[in-house]
Amino acid sequence: MPGSRIDYKPYDDNTQLARYIDRYPLSFTRTPLAPLVPRPLTLSERTGPIASDQFALGPMDLSRAAADAPRATGQLIQISGRITDEDGSPIPNAVVEIWQANSAGKYIHDADRHNAPVDPNFTGEGRLMTDAEGQFQFFSIKPGAYPVLESGWWWRPPHIHFSILGRSWMDRFVTQIFFPGEPLNETDLLLNAVPDRDVRERLIFQFEGTSMGEVNAMGFRRDFVLRGRRQTPELD
Template sequence: MTDYPTESLAAHPPYLFPDYVATRLRAPSRPLVIIPQTLTEIAGPVFGQAHVRPGDSDLTRQHAGTPLGERIMVRGRVLDENSRPVPDTLIEIWQANAAGRYVHVVDRHDAPLDPNFTGAGRAVTDSDGWYEFVTIRPGCYPVPGLNNVWRPAHIHMSLFGPSFLTRLVTQMYFPGDPLFPYDPIFMSVPDERARMRMVSSLDMAMTRSEWALCYRFDIVLRGREASLFEEPHHD
């Protein structure tokens, strides 16, 4: 078994974080049972460029019209613990529109839907681990049932490796958001340095003049500099 360098578990959020109200119901009340992978999971389907249609990564061109809001690019690399690129990784994103509203039946936020923006896209990393999306900067939105709690602008990201059981989920935030200290999900990560690994950086070198700003967001799968994922951690 490979001994990967690991970060202290103190960097990860606890299963139960009372300020993040949903964890009061979701947090396990008994010790977790780790189920080892079998050959079926290890030898699962392999994703490739053929699984992504042309235009899937451009969320601004999926409908007849142009969506409202600030057009942006989100670009980065998927890397392993030794900064080596991880190719052929399927990345799926979903997000709110510019008004802070999701296209979902349970989202009853009093904000308009955009008929030209669905808020979902997918891409596959190239041989150097790069991915790129064109989208609209999402708006912040209130958390239902909580008094004056708002989520900062963010984009959800899901990564698939060689099988359906190797899915990782994280969130990308935007630099300088004043809502960070008030977001129970962001603040559930106790280590400030680890929290900042969920924040993208403005990449002026890749920004396209008079068209769209670019935000860089690298994803590290494991090791001391690993991105924060919504995954079990061992106690």
């Protein structure tokens, strides 16, 4: 329709994860071997209601396994951010799924063979929704670093995984966000597989300072742009 066309500016490949990552033999498993097949959303996917009442609304507390349970071991952190489209419009009611290792660098997952302790007070999983301004906020425990055992040398720096679902279940954005000032950020094969150094900053939390009083926590912020030239790189 004339006048209502969205001026979409696609991103530069240097701002996203490289298809082949040097020294990472399994990197080919992370990207499709064949060209992607366009799959337009159907009318029902674009207009249908989502069952938003199933999801907890923020702020949310991942630092405890249950609301009245003891706090998990580790540094309490408060994470906040805002999710927008390429033109800066907020994405309200986006479902944000979070998963992370505990403070010792251990996931609750059968595939995790790292000999670090599981914390009975920490699940490392959460789900919340953005508000009308596209904002989200939650408490958690700062994750620990962990080794990629089959590599023989590579340790993943502390990071939190994010999955953001838009209006349709077909709209899923997946990435990992890192902490500022971590020495392992310099050697991480995934973070450094985004060739553009400035764009890698979009994958690192900004330190927001400390809160003191009823809640003592370190604050971090990360805003997400879901497409276009300012898009946050996707790391699955």
